[in-house]
Amino acid sequence: MNRTACVLAVGAALLAPAWPVIAAGSWVAQANLPAIVHCGQRYVSPTLAPRATTPTAGRGIRRVHWRYGYDRLGDPRMQGRLCAAGRCVDASSARGQSDAFAGLPVATPFHLILETPGTGPVIPVMRAGRVQLVVDFE
Numbered sequence: 166m167n168r169t170a171c172v173l174a175v176g177a178a179l180l181a182p183a184w185p186v187i188a189a190g191s192w193v194a195q196a197n198l199p200a201i202v203h204c205g206q207r208y209v210s211p212t213l214a215p216r217a218t219t220p221t222a223g224r225g226i227r228r229v230h231w232r233y234g235y236d237r238l239g240d241p242r243m244q245g246r247l248c249a250a251g252r253c254v255d256a257s258s259a260r261g262q263s264d265a266f267a268g269l270p271v272a273t274p275f276h277l278i279l280e281t282p283g284t285g286p287v288i289p290v291m292r293a294g295r296v297q298l299v300v301d302f303e
Contacts, residue, residue, distance in 0.1 A: 189227070191301045192219045194275070198294030201239060204283035213298045214274035221271040223302040230262040230301075233277060236293035240281045247298075249275040271302045 192215035199208045215221050231247055233256075245256035247263070250273050254263045266273065277296050281287065 189301065189303050190220065190223060191299055192216075192221060192271075193297065193299050195295065195297045198233060198235070198277070198279070198296055200294070201235070201243075201279065201281060201287050201291035204240070204281045204285055204287060206280070208279045210277040210279075210296050212274045212276060213296065215272055215300070221302070223271045225268045225303060226266045226271060226273060227301045227303050228262055228264050229266055229275070230299040231256055231277065231296065232260045233294065233296040234259050235291040237289070237291060239287070239291050240283075242283075243279060243281045245280075246278045247275060248278060249273045253278075266300075271300070273300075275300075 194213040194215065196211040196213060198210055201208060229247065233245070243257065245258075246253040247256040248254075249266055250269050252265060252269075254265045256277060275298055277298075
């Protein structure tokens with residue numbers, strides 16, 4: 166090893182942290198949303214959780230990101246909530262992110278809850294809904 170390479174190797178070793186580096190990761194879940202048929206009724210997504218094969222070793226959730234939509238625009242007053250472990254955040258916007266679940270276990274399951282105020286049928290019915298959740302963890 167020449168002198169320059171040796172100096173670079175020693176310098177890199179001295180600059181390396183003395184504690185183990187904690188790897189961050191993320192998992193993604195997607196699901197079909199139920200058709201929105203009636204106003205005033207609560208619609209709950211299927212469970213959004215990591216697949217059994219997804220590595221979820223980590224200290225805890227850092228942030229979640231969501232995106233959902235239907236085949237057509239619905240009532241602009243539609244209310245959405247993203248919920249997990251007894252906590253819920255406003256998810257009325259079809260795209261968003263939140264730190265409110267920070268510290269929960271990495272594999273915590275989530276649900277998206279949608280509700281349109283009022284009474285009566287939704288005409289035409291909102292079909293072909295999808296939700297995607299990305300959970301970042303430390």
